[in-house]
Amino acid sequence: MGRSACCAKEGLNRGAWTAHEDKVLSEYIKLHGEGRWRNLPKKAGLKRCGKSCRLRWLNYLRPDIKRGNISPDEEELIIRLHKLLGNRWSLIAGRLPGRTDNEIKNYWNTNLGKKIRDPQQQGSASNLKHHNKNGEPVSKKAKTMEDMPPNMTSPSPSKVSPVVRTKAAKCTKVFINPHPHKPLLSHQHCEENNRGGLMFDRPAGDDHTNNGSSSLSSFSNIADQENSSSDFLVDFDMNEISLASLLNSDFPAINCDNADQNGDNIFSEEMLQHLNDGGHDCVQVQPNLVLNFHSLTSFLDGDQGGEEWLRGS
């Protein structure tokens, strides 16, 4: 059936994107929004295929991209979601705000896959890259922020090409917030993307620009504020959702005041029963049902609940 041959056209640029191309694409999408990828390059004046533009935007240029280290919580969630979903990277990425399917796929292939295959390796996979001759783990990226160049965008003297190298600065320090309810300048404090901009946490309640991804932003806000803590609570605030919507949602409304401190159950017994009955397209979720991060992973990790739930969708 009619396959798109856009990438096969001759005369189109391929390979690494230049800063100029990035700028053109970003500005076009800011003005006209995402979508209509096939016609986008022509209208934007880019010599790229639509697919390439889409990929560049989704994986790199999108403003809500979170770059830098995968946190231990994220890592744990990826592992559990992968156990449940397999290589459905886009679904897994949907559960990790700011992360792209490509990034998670790469992270899995380079770190977690090995870790899973070799369960003897304990601890964060990112610390298990290399071993010296004494068998001690040596992180290939074992640079502290002090070691980072002042500006990651500065091309090395030998590289004056306009091609953008899209390496994110990685942070190897862990900040523990002794006051978990105070806003925390967490790991993002030391993240730096290749465009040279430091990413700072937004003040609580600061309604930053979000181009229609409010639920994502809500989740990100909480994640930003309590990122290092594994016990942030996420609160469902909806009356009726479909399974697919739930799976693809980002657990939008946050209400920590109503959090069940035990946080053991994501869903009520009634709801789980409902889910396990199968054949239902929709479930009723009680308002203010409390979800905690570990509960989500526990649920997904369960023998029945998560899998049944997904099968139902």
Add this chain to the structure above:
DNA sequence: AAGTACATCAACCGCGGAGTT
């Protein structure tokens, strides 16, 4: 210092599904 091996990740490729004509 140079060469080699390995790790990382952005980008490409091909396919299938959904939507439209």
Add this chain to the structure above:
DNA sequence: AAACTCCGCGGTTGATGTACT
């Protein structure tokens, strides 16, 4: 219903960076 277009996904590749010898 068939033909077609567009989009998104997952697998793979290749350029680059880093560690080791």
